[in-house]
């Protein structure tokens with residue numbers, strides 16, 4: 001049985017003002033309501049977390065940070081700790097997004113430290129993994145996913161399946177308009193679920209939500225969500241307009 005509540009997540013990256021975000025949340029709530037059968041999540045910039053917390057809670061939407069530091073405090077100019085993130089009403093944090101890995105040079109090891117710290121502090125990490133185009137073409141997709149999963153999750157215990165979310169985001173599909181086919185995505189998601197069963201157990205593997213990300217749009221979300229191991233979406237570009245993100249949330 002599949003008890004995984006679909007998680008439809010907006011990654012706003014470095015977009016929208018606080019005022020625009022407040023109008024967005026109202027418009028989205030008007031369109032989708034507060035449904036029990038799917039979870040709506042928004043990851044705005046850090047500066048928006050505190051001012052949005054009440055509006056988000058009232059709408060029944062979940063709030064996520066886009067990044068974190070693993071240390072509880074210290075001399076780390078420009079960084080934000082997990083307790084600070086928690087204090088803003090966030091239940092989730094994105095770790096290892098491909099832009100963090102490939103633009104800002106975050107190594108696998110940092111993703112492991114962030115994931116472990118988030119789990120230890122009760123913030124649900126949304127761990128992003130995914131291969132580059134040259135890796136897929138060389139037949140290395142599973143090897144890359146395995147390396148990233150091992151680095152992120154090797155040293156942790158997962159207290160329950162809802163304490164962890166994985167996002168499979170093939171780098172060649174992010175912001176490019178090239179979506180993985182539902183079959184390509186399903187294959188990768190099934191591989192991740194098998195890995196989770198080997199590393200943890202069946203309950204964790206069956207319960208952890210695995211999101212697909214990479215050019216998810218209103219016109220491809222239904223086919224992606226129909227795959228048995230796709231439990232939600234992490235959406236960049238198409239999450240910036242309430243009308244298009246609402247349609248994604250309302251996949252059928």
Ligand code: PEP
Nearest residue numbers: 174175213214215236237
């Ligand atoms: C992302 O940044 O996580 C993402 C999937 O972006 P886009 O939907 O624009 O491809």
